[in-house]
Amino acid sequence: MGFLEELKALLPGRVLTGEAELAPYESDALTAYRKRPLAVALPERKEEVLGAVRLCHQYGVPFVARGSGTSLSGGSLPVEGGVVIALNRMNRILRLDPKARIAVVEPGVVNLKVSQEAAPFGLYYAPDPSSQPISTLGGNVAFNSGGAHCLKYGMTANHVLGLEVVTPTGEVVRLGGESLEGVGPDLHGFFVGTEGLLGVAVEITLRLLPKPEAYHTVLAAYPSLEAAGEAVSRVIRAGLLPGAMEIMDRLSIEAAEKAVRAGYPPVEGLLIVELEGPKEEVAEEALVLEGVLRESGALELRVARDEAERQAIWKGRKAAFSAVGRLSPDYLVQDGVVPRSRLGEALREIQRLSREYGLRVANVFHAGDGNLHPLVLYDGKKPGELERAEALAGEILRLCVRLGGSLTGEHGIGVEKKGYMPEMFAPEDLLAMEEVKRALDSQGLANRGKVLPEVVRAGA
Amino acid sequence: MPALRPESPEEVQEAVRAYPRLRARGGGTKPALSTPREGEALLDLSRLRGLLAYEPEEFVFTAFAGTPVAEVEEALRAHGQYLPFHPPLAGKGATLGGTVAAGLSGPLRHRFGGLRDFLLGVRFVDGEGRMVRGGGKVVKNAAGFPFHRLMVGSLGAFGVMVELSFKVFPRPRTTRTLRVRRENLEEALADLERLRLLPLDLLALDLVPPATLELRLGGFERSVEARLKRLQDLLGEGEVLAEDGAHWEGVRDLGFLEASPIWVKVPAKPHLIPRLEALPLGPRRYLDGGEVLYAGATEEGLKALKEAGLPHLVLRGAETPLFPEPQGAFFAGVKKALDPKGRFPLG
Numbered sequence: 001m002g003f004l005e006e007l008k009a010l011l012p013g014r015v016l017t018g019e020a021e022l023a024p025y026e027s028d029a030l031t032a033y034r035k036r037p038l039a040v041a042l043p044e045r046k047e048e049v050l051g052a053v054r055l056c057h058q059y060g061v062p063f064v065a066r067g068s069g070t071s072l073s074g075g076s077l078p079v080e081g082g083v084v085i086a087l088n089r090m091n092r093i094l095r096l097d098p099k100a101r102i103a104v105v106e107p108g109v110v111n112l113k114v115s116q117e118a119a120p121f122g123l124y125y126a127p128d129p130s131s132q133p134i135s136t137l138g139g140n141v142a143f144n145s146g147g148a149h150c151l152k153y154g155m156t157a158n159h160v161l162g163l164e165v166v167t168p169t170g171e172v173v174r175l176g177g178e179s180l181e182g183v184g185p186d187l188h189g190f191f192v193g194t195e196g197l198l199g200v201a202v203e204i205t206l207r208l209l210p211k212p213e214a215y216h217t218v219l220a221a222y223p224s225l226e227a228a229g230e231a232v233s234r235v236i237r238a239g240l241l242p243g244a245m246e247i248m249d250r251l252s253i254e255a256a257e258k259a260v261r262a263g264y265p266p267v268e269g270l271l272i273v274e275l276e277g278p279k280e281e282v283a284e285e286a287l288v289l290e291g292v293l294r295e296s297g298a299l300e301l302r303v304a305r306d307e308a309e310r311q312a313i314w315k316g317r318k319a320a321f322s323a324v325g326r327l328s329p330d331y332l333v334q335d336g337v338v339p340r341s342r343l344g345e346a347l348r349e350i351q352r353l354s355r356e357y358g359l360r361v362a363n364v365f366h367a368g369d370g371n372l373h374p375l376v377l378y379d380g381k382k383p384g385e386l387e388r389a390e391a392l393a394g395e396i397l398r399l400c401v402r403l404g405g406s407l408t409g410e411h412g413i414g415v416e417k418k419g420y421m422p423e424m425f426a427p428e429d430l431l432a433m434e435e436v437k438r439a440l441d442s443q444g445l446a447n448r449g450k451v452l453p454e455v456v457r458a459g460a
Numbered sequence: 461m462p463a464l465r466p467e468s469p470e471e472v473q474e475a476v477r478a479y480p481r482l483r484a485r486g487g488g489t490k491p492a493l494s495t496p497r498e499g500e501a502l503l504d505l506s507r508l509r510g511l512l513a514y515e516p517e518e519f520v521f522t523a524f525a526g527t528p529v530a531e532v533e534e535a536l537r538a539h540g541q542y543l544p545f546h547p548p549l550a551g552k553g554a555t556l557g558g559t560v561a562a563g564l565s566g567p568l569r570h571r572f573g574g575l576r577d578f579l580l581g582v583r584f585v586d587g588e589g590r591m592v593r594g595g596g597k598v599v600k601n602a603a604g605f606p607f608h609r610l611m612v613g614s615l616g617a618f619g620v621m622v623e624l625s626f627k628v629f630p631r632p633r634t635t636r637t638l639r640v641r642r643e644n645l646e647e648a649l650a651d652l653e654r655l656r657l658l659p660l661d662l663l664a665l666d667l668v669p670p671a672t673l674e675l676r677l678g679g680f681e682r683s684v685e686a687r688l689k690r691l692q693d694l695l696g697e698g699e700v701l702a703e704d705g706a707h708w709e710g711v712r713d714l715g716f717l718e719a720s721p722i723w724v725k726v727p728a729k730p731h732l733i734p735r736l737e738a739l740p741l742g743p744r745r746y747l748d749g750g751e752v753l754y755a756g757a758t759e760e761g762l763k764a765l766k767e768a769g770l771p772h773l774v775l776r777g778a779e780t781p782l783f784p785e786p787q788g789a790f791f792a793g794v795k796k797a798l799d800p801k802g803r804f805p806l807g
């Protein structure tokens with residue numbers, strides 16, 4: 001038997017090879033990149049993942065794990081001639097233990113489902129990427145996904161307590177455990193964010209938190225983006241630690257209005273600040289926040305009086321990406337990070353670049369942690385426009401690194417940004433990553449062609 | 461074997477290249493971890509110290525690994541900020557590097573998380589003498605392999621840390637501590653489990669065996685008073701420590717272990733506590749709602765922990781600090797990549 005026959009024997013009726021069947025797996029949410037895999041495997045249990053990875057190892061076939069394919073950086077782009085291991089069918093919550101405040105899940109479980117299942121116990125899973133109704137925990141783990149609450153609560157890595165991983169050579173390892181504290185190297189923490197290069201997560205132990213008792217959500221409108229950015233600095237200087245601080249610019253406000261009628265005022269910069277915690281503490285913080293925002297030059301302040309009004313404020317923000325999609329046939333999203341105090345400078349420079357390249361850029365971002373989300377709008381049918389959009393996006397990335405930030409706050413490097421890795425990391429840093437990869441995956445089968453730029457190997 | 465006292469990252473690199481086996485020491489507060497073994501050169505990092513960058517508005521600082529925690533905390537305090545994971549043994553000279561390598565967090569970890577939740581970036585010298593950077597200096601970052609997280613609890617297995625970046629938060633303006641005593645462990649545990657599920661935003665929630673709970677609140681004066689009242693409605697009057705700062709400093713310096721020959725950290729969970737309480741352990745305290753135990757012990761206690769198969773880390777008083785030693789293909793691969801010649805501890 002050859003590789004495909006063995007794979008089919010392992011997963012009867014669950015190996016896709018037909019052209020039409022493969023089409024949906026050819027790309028992820030970064031649609032500018034497409035590759036046709038040899039086959040798509042649909043395991044339903046972790047033993048089957050193990051079996052599939054072992055076969056790949058034995059035959060030297062590259063593989064890419066896939067959740068819901070919402071990666072914005074080409075992370076789940078297939079490798080030509082390789083296998084996609086699609087994990088959506090492994091979507092069971094294996095254990096939800098409120099006393100231990102943990103959930104043990106399969107990798108194909110959708111992020112939002114965990115919070116839904118935990119809600120009756122007054123608990124929730126904190127990381128909330130905007131894609132949370134579709135993206136999977138396996139994908140979240142691979143990318144160390146974030147969301148709107150990272151300044152206060154951290155990213156996926158901070159909420160993963162343990163992992164069961166199938167290594168690229170087909171061994172099963174358990175990393176971490178169930179406690180918030182461990183002893184010995186934090187190997188599970190290290191695995192999170194390695195973008196599937198070091199193995200496939202087949203079981204994930206998550207920490208759950210008590211749901212905040214009270215929220216206080218404010219929408220503030222500003223005559224300029226910079227004024228909105230300055231307001232964020234004032235909030236921080238006042239010693240407050242909001243759960244979320246989000247900014248949208250005019251273009252994304254307009255888009256959100258068209259898409260979901262969030263009722264946002266048509267201004268240059270909109271700031272959403274959300275406080276959360278015990279009701280007495282939130283009440284005190286709200287007083288301070290009101291004073292700060294009053295002095296920040298806001299044109300209008302809106303405070304959500306109940307949960308419905310709070311949801312209305314968030315609705316436009318949560319829908320912003322897909323809404324901007326309506327303004328333009330295609331767009332690229334970047335998610336570089338800058339130190340918070342450099343936000344104003346970064347935004348001015350992005351506006352300048354937008355004019356220079358003749359492409360519109362919409363800005364929606366996590367202001368509390370300096371995580372930009374410039375959406376570069378382009379039309380892929382116009383010759384040269386994609387290339388121009390990519391060049392503009394690249395300039396934005398360099399800008400972030402130059403200002404002391406990062407290439408990515410949460411969307412990962414994938415294929416899209418690997419060429420920029422040398423801008424942020426020295427050759428020795430990249431070599432160390434390469435060595436770790438080589439030690440765990442000497443054939444380079446797991447997610448080949450992602451994260452690590454080819455130049456390292458050439459230079460090594 | 462000589463004691464090496466590098467004063468710059470380059471001198472650390474030279475030292476690593478020059479000696480086949482090394483052990484780093486920060487402040488030496490965890491002698492079980494930092495005392496050189498036969499054939500190991502001691503790399504004393506106490507001269508590689510100082511704050512390199514601190515911008516209060518960014519909630520981030522970067523410092524040399526040999527910097528004493530206490531020195532950093534003083535700088536933070538001047539700007540109304542703190543290290544929310546509350547590194548233990550700060551008052552005894554613990555350094556940032558030693559804290560990360562040992563992987564230790566103190567009682568205030570309950571509110572916002574532990575060391576692993578606040579470490580943002582590292583520069584370290586690997587076993588080939590290369591300077592490697594992982595993570596970054598901003599509060600959010602997902603680029604590249606996160607070597608900084610690998611350092612947490614590593615006992616220096618993958619390299620010598622020279623520079624570390626951390627996230628910090630605003631300090632609570634006011635604090636109060638409520639201490640309540642229960643009849644027995646069972647009752648105390650029942651309350652502990654109940655409290656863990658409530659959105660109280662406690663700074664600390666400790667169980668002191670056999671049956672005492674300590675809860676610390678922080679925030680605005682008026683809010684703290686009101687929340688204290690709510691806690692008392694829930695748990696009874698108890699005893700209120702108004703000037704509670706010194707008390708918690710004592711706890712995080714592990715003062716309650718002073719008289720014990722062996723100090724041990726044991727990851728826990730509330731459901732494990734009855735089992736742990738049946739073991740012959742000395743003075744002890746469960747931090748963070750029962751998620752971790754710091755205990756004093758004798759050889760007998762250590763043996764009991766091993767026999768029960770409970771993972772633990774000895775901070776002072778034992779030859780082999782870590783149980784179990786890291787195993788498995790994943791650890792072995794990472795170790796081989798970063799320390800192929802086996803210069804550093806473990807593996």
Ligand SMILES: Cc1cc2nc3c(=O)[nH]c(=O)nc-3n(C[C@@H](O)[C@H](O)C(O)COP(=O)(O)OP(=O)(O)OC[C@H]3O[C@@H](n4cnc5c(N)ncnc54)[C@H](O)[C@@H]3O)c2cc1C
Pocket residue numbers: 483484485486487488489490491493494505525526549552553554555556557558559561562615616619620621622
């Ligand atoms: C006279 C005297 C009396 C003392 N009395 C006490 C006492 O009563 N109580 C007490 O608690 N302490 C006492 N000490 C010890 C103490 O004060 C220390 O100096 C010290 O605490 C700090 O240790 P550390 O946290 O930096 O970690 P260390 O104990 O130095 O190191 C912990 C672990 O981290 C590793 N490590 C450290 N730095 C790095 C790095 N940069 N990179 C990689 N790995 C690293 C080490 O190899 C080790 O595995 C005493 C010391 C003296 C000299």
Ligand SMILES: Cc1cc2nc3c(=O)[nH]c(=O)nc-3n(C[C@H](O)[C@H](O)[C@H](O)COP(=O)(O)OP(=O)(O)OC[C@H]3O[C@@H](n4cnc5c(N)ncnc54)[C@H](O)[C@@H]3O)c2cc1C
Pocket residue numbers: 028029064065066067068069070071072074075076087107128129130131134135136137138139140141142143144145146147148195196199200201202321322410411447
């Ligand atoms: C509209 C929209 C909004 C978004 N908003 C956010 C946001 O707010 N914050 C944010 O962080 N991201 C956001 N994203 C990006 C994306 O949703 C996340 O990166 C998400 O974690 C991907 O999950 P997925 O299940 O779709 O994974 P996929 O796209 O299928 O895979 C992502 C990567 O993970 C790997 N992988 C998948 N499963 C496993 C596994 N079990 N083990 C090992 N590796 C695995 C894949 O190989 C790939 O490299 C958004 C995307 C969209 C389309």
